[in-house]
Amino acid sequence: MWRRCRRLAMKMSCFTPPGEPSSVRHGFSTQCTPVHYGTRSRSSSLGATSSAAAARAISTAKGPHVQDSEEDEDEEEEEEEQEDSYGKQFEIGPSLLQDAPPAMELEEVSFQFLEEITDGFSEERRLGEGAFGVVYKNSSAYPEQGKLFTMHDLVHDLAISLFDNQILDQSKQGNNSGSSCQYALLTDCSKALEVCLTPRARLIRLSFLDNSRSKLSDAAFTASSMRVADISESSVQTLPDYSTGKWKQLRYLNAPGIPDRMVPESITTLTKLIYLNLQGSAIIALPESIGEMECLTHLDLSACERLQQLPDSFRNLEKLVHLNFSNCYHVKGVPDVLKGLTNLQYLNLSQCSLGAFNCRLRGLQDVIGNLTRLRYLNVSNSLHDIPVDGINSILRSICTFSNLQHLVLSANFNIFCIPETVGKLTKLHTLDLRFCSNLRRLPASISEIDSLKFLDVTDCDMLDKSKLPRFSKCSVFLPHFFVHAGDGKPSSNLVELKDENPPKLEISGLENVKSVEEAQMIKLVEKTTTRELQLEWTKDAKRSVEDIDVLREFVPASTLEVFTLHGYNSVSFPTWVIRIAINLPLIRTIELNDLPWCRTLPPLGQLQNLLSLFIIQMGSIRKIDEDLCGGARAFPKLHWLGINRMENLEEWNTTYSHSEDGSGVLVFPKNMEMYIVDCPKLKLKPRPPAGFSDWVIKGSDNVLSSWGEEEHCQVTELFVRNSKVPLHQWRVLYHLPALSILRILECRDLTCSSLDILRGHPTLKILTVEDSESIAGLLDGLETLTSLEKLEIISCTGAKALPEGITQLTNLRCLKIKRCPELVQWCKSEENSMKLAHIKKIKLVNDEECDEELESDEEHEDTCKFTETTILLQASICSS
Secondary structure, three states: OOOHHHHHHHHHOOOOOOOOOOEOOOOOOOOOOOOOOOOOOOOOOOOOOOOHHHHHHHHOOOOOOOOOOOOOOOHHHHHHHHHHHHHHHHOOOOOOHOOOOOOEEEOOOHHHHHHHHHOOHHHHHHEEEEOOOEEEEEOOOOHOOOOOOOHHHHHHHHHHHHHHEEEEEEEOOOOEEEOOOEEEOOOOOOHHHHEOOOOOOOEEEEOOOOOOOOOHHHOOOOOOOOOEOOOOOOOOOOOOOOOOOOOOOOEEEEOOOHHHHOOOOOHHHHHOOOOOOOOOOOOEEOOOOOOHHOOOOOEOOOOOOOOOOOOOHHOOOOOOEEEOOOOOOOOEHHHHHOOOOOOOOOOEEOOOOOOOOOOOOOOOOOOOOOOOOEEEEEEEOOOOOOOOOHHHHHHHHHOOOOOEEEOOOOOOOOOOOOOHHHOOOOOOOEEEOOOOOOOOOOHHHHHHHHOEEEEEOOOOOOOHHHHHHOOOOHHHHHOEEEOOOOOOOOOHHHHHHHHHHHEEEEEEEEEHHOOOOHHHOHEEEEEEOEEEEEEEEEEOOOOOOOOHHHHHHHHOOOOOOOOEEEOOOOOOOOOOHHHHHOOOOOOOEEEOOOOOOOOOOOHHHHHOOEEEEEEEEOOOEEEEEOOOOOOOOOOOOOOOEEEEEOOOOOOOOOOOEOOOOEEOOOEOOOOOOOEEEOOOEEEEEEEOOOOOOEEEEOOOOHHHHHOOOOOOOOOOOEEOOOOOOOOOHHHHHHOOOOOOEEEOOOOOOOOOOOOHHOOOOOOEEEEEEEEOOHHHHHHHHHHHOOOEEEEEEEHHHHHOOOOOOHHOOOOOOEEEEEEEHHHHHHHOOOOHHHHOOOOOOOEEEEEOOOOOOEEOOOOOOOOOOOHHHHHHHHHHHHHO
């Protein structure tokens, strides 16, 4: 009876990888949203009470389906059966729950609700599995739900009664020893286990909570019965030695973020290891014999940014089901090792190849066809180095994966179309095509995929969304919804949105709305789940209803965080926009794009949570004044400001009046980035805003040249692009005393009649000049930049030599010259190389494929990495 109760408790538990945020599992959940399964509430944070410790022990004690070690033969046989069946159990995907009948409702939590908060039980939300079901992360669409699910009372009481005397949690005061302890949470990883445990203890699961950055003692892991080791919450520097034989039963090892550069070779002696997580570690290589870990089914190497080469034996890990290489920017040999990994069901290669010449995944088209068991595939931002015919080959192979449920192809600019055979993916649930900027069409067969619940074509600029395939349910294409007028019908299809409440909603074709009543019927104000909203009218299209009348009825819920208004044609805004700070207090991002007739701006400065503001193509606005601020203390949290393609904007008055002291100058938060792009007439009066640190000026020469005598700005980074005025007219440079980084791109005239414009920058450390002409004047002034540490000259064919004063730049550590043939030859000559002897790193590149380093004592320079937000921001604001 005792064993039967304990097995029942284990079946009612699930495996949740430590350190993961919100998770949800149908039937039982931990670390999640508060949802009451019983009549009493027992929601408690992990580690808060002894009962919570019991819950955690049950939830993660076994790792992935690891059974207790028992003395009798029955238990041993059961354990072996459990080990043998692990692979099959681990392969159970979301379909196990998707096919559940509607009757599977647990008192106050419906199956439909669980399906919503896990994005339809998508692979992207999946964390792991247990004997009872699958563990999922809570959808970001439900942030208000909190972090915890309530444990069912019966399971809670059973956990306490069965496991209370088997748990050692040193994070609790007075709980420092355990007799027959099987589950332990220790606070000092440098001590031997014998200090904390008695000889009777048969340890199964061991976790550390240690922030001392101490060395992990080998003696801390001496329990031969141990199945689960978790050091994710500690600050250990290196992994221990595994060759002692004490680790032979280990099945689960969670060790993310290890600073050590090498994984000990002895880790390959863990022949029973099933789960290995080294996410975010500083490792540069894996053990050559890693292929000997024959039982390994789950391997997470995501964000191991320094990992460079995979050993040949990696392809022998034939039981791998889950493999994550995301954000491994430098890893090579991935296509080669994938040849033998035919059991993979989850493969994440996102951002494995940054830049068009990294060539990290070249050859993927030759091997991906073997991975026919895949259920989840992510190649976001990773296929740039593969030619178009190779891309088409990859897509054709993917369309044969009959089990595929989740496919991410986002941010690959060399995808032009999706094959018609995509209709054969009968189990596909999610297709992510965001930022595939050259995607031109989707096949009609995609509408035949009955299982498809989510299709995202955000920022697919070449794709005509009005001609997207029609689905029986509009929710398939959400967040995208195109309003069709419906020839001969009294109303448009807008009413289809009435019962939809998606986290993100983009409504385009609003010129086809036939009446104000249609806009009222969708009750946008009640869509409290919608966090992102985009409203778009087609340029120059005929309207049945005035834009302001439609927008007046589109009042969003107060929970909205991102708002985009595109193609709006009216002269003014409705009242709810003017009072936006009251109606939408949580707004973080606003974009006003292509509003040709609007003459004023709403008081956006009073939005207390606004992080990003983009004002683009508002041709009727000639002056930005204090109305934008709306009063004192404007833009308290703003991080990005973009003013783009405002061809008629002549003045930005950066002062505002208020009752406290009469007037003031707009002050932005520190570290804010400001982008002024293609505003040729703009002048900042009486002075630029204060406070911000990074400034991009493109095609806006008046901003460069029209400065008074007294103004100063504490900008530390300046990026100037596409300027037509000569360098000596860039008066802005006289007023940036804190400037440390200057980047110049595509500027015609860098002649400098006076070196005074450069002498005023004793703090300048990085100078980059690219695709610019008449550079000789700038080079002559280099000797005045005594603090310069890095100099880059790229594609400046007029550059022929460096000045004699280059020898005076004693702080210069890095010199990079790329695609400047005469200057490269000048640097290579024996006489001139002596002038550069003090520079530690010199890099000469004549083309994209050839790279010669004359001298380098430093490590390989880290690849410049940007978050998706930064990449997209720069692309949208700075591109031609």
